[in-house]
Amino acid sequence: MASISFMYYLLALAMFSDVTLAFSSRLSPSYYDDVCPEALRTIKRVVEDAVNQERRMGASLLRLHFHDCFVQGCDGSILLDETSTIESEKNAAPNNNSVRGFEVIDKIKSEVDKVCGRHVVSCADILAVAARDSVVLLGGPTWKVRLGRRDSTTSNKTEANTSIPSPFMDLPTLLNNFKNQGLNAKDLVVLSGAHTLGFSQCLLFKDRIHTQTDDIDASFASRRRMNCPREGGDTNLATLDQTPSHFDTQYFDNLLLKKGLLKSDQALFSGDETNDLVQNYSANYGNFWKDFRGSMIKMGNIKPLTGERGQIRSNCRKVN
Structure with missing residues (x-):
C-alpha cells in the first residue's frame, strides 16, 4: 500500500509540474503587476520623451519589434551587438543602416531596472511594449501586450537576411513569408498597414519609380523622382x-490609387486574396484598428522564450 501511495504521489507531482510549466510558458498582460508594478509606466514615459523629441522614432520602435519577431521569434535578438561569437542581426541586409532606436531601448532598460531595483524586465518585452506605446502616441489603437518573454543568448544574421520581408517581394512571396511565421493574409495586410507611419530610403523604391509599370501612378512616380x-x-x-x-x-x-511607395506595399492591391482587405481598411478605420490590435498580439506570440529558456539581459546589447 505504501508503494502504491508513493506512486500516486509521484504521478501527482509530475502532473503538478506539467501544469506549472505550462502556466509559466504563457504570456500574460499582468506578468509584471507584482514583480515590478512601475515597469509599464516607466517604459511609456521614456517612449513619450523620445517620440516627442522626434516623431519618426515611433515608427522606428514599432519596426524594431517587427524585425525582432521575424527572426528566432520575439526574443530581443535584434538588439545584440556583434562579438567574436555573435553575428549581429543589426548587420543583416534588412537592418544595416536602417533599423534605429537602439539608444531609446537602452534608456528604457536603464530606467526600468532602476525602478524595479533589479533586472526583471526583459529586453524582448521592452520592444513589445515600446511598439504599442509608440502606436498609441501617434494616434493609433492600444492593446494589452502579453508579457513574460525572456531574452535570447544568440543572434541569427543569416535568418534575418532570409526571414524579414523584403520591400521588393511580390504578393505570393509575401504570403509565404508570413505563413512561415504562422501569420495569414489578413495579418500580412493589417501589419503592412504600419507603413502608415515613417519613412523609406530611396534605395528601396528607386527601381519602382524609375521603371514605369501599370501598378504605379505616373504623377506619383514623377514626384518621388524629384528626391530620388x-x-x-x-x-x-x-x-x-x-x-x-x-x-x-x-x-x-494610396494603394487603391496605385501610390504605394514600395513594391511590397502595392503588391497588397494586386491580387484577389488581399484586395478586399485593402478596400475594407481604407473605408473603415475601425476595422483596421481592431484587426491591427489582434495581429500585433499574434505577432508578439511568435516563438517567445519563457520559463527557464533564455535569460533576462542586464544590458540589451550583450549576453549576460
Whole structure:
C-alpha cells in the first residue's frame, strides 16, 4: 500500500509540474503587476520623451519589434551587438543602416531596472511594449501586450537576411513569408498597414519609380523622382504615406490609387486574396484598428522564450 501511495504521489507531482510549466510558458498582460508594478509606466514615459523629441522614432520602435519577431521569434535578438561569437542581426541586409532606436531601448532598460531595483524586465518585452506605446502616441489603437518573454543568448544574421520581408517581394512571396511565421493574409495586410507611419530610403523604391509599370501612378512616380534620382541619393528619405506621424488609413487609400511607395506595399492591391482587405481598411478605420490590435498580439506570440529558456539581459546589447 505504501508503494502504491508513493506512486500516486509521484504521478501527482509530475502532473503538478506539467501544469506549472505550462502556466509559466504563457504570456500574460499582468506578468509584471507584482514583480515590478512601475515597469509599464516607466517604459511609456521614456517612449513619450523620445517620440516627442522626434516623431519618426515611433515608427522606428514599432519596426524594431517587427524585425525582432521575424527572426528566432520575439526574443530581443535584434538588439545584440556583434562579438567574436555573435553575428549581429543589426548587420543583416534588412537592418544595416536602417533599423534605429537602439539608444531609446537602452534608456528604457536603464530606467526600468532602476525602478524595479533589479533586472526583471526583459529586453524582448521592452520592444513589445515600446511598439504599442509608440502606436498609441501617434494616434493609433492600444492593446494589452502579453508579457513574460525572456531574452535570447544568440543572434541569427543569416535568418534575418532570409526571414524579414523584403520591400521588393511580390504578393505570393509575401504570403509565404508570413505563413512561415504562422501569420495569414489578413495579418500580412493589417501589419503592412504600419507603413502608415515613417519613412523609406530611396534605395528601396528607386527601381519602382524609375521603371514605369501599370501598378504605379505616373504623377506619383514623377514626384518621388524629384528626391530620388536614378543615380545616387540612396539614403534620401520619402514618407510612406502623406501623414508619416499619424496612425491612420492613408496608406490603404494610396494603394487603391496605385501610390504605394514600395513594391511590397502595392503588391497588397494586386491580387484577389488581399484586395478586399485593402478596400475594407481604407473605408473603415475601425476595422483596421481592431484587426491591427489582434495581429500585433499574434505577432508578439511568435516563438517567445519563457520559463527557464533564455535569460533576462542586464544590458540589451550583450549576453549576460
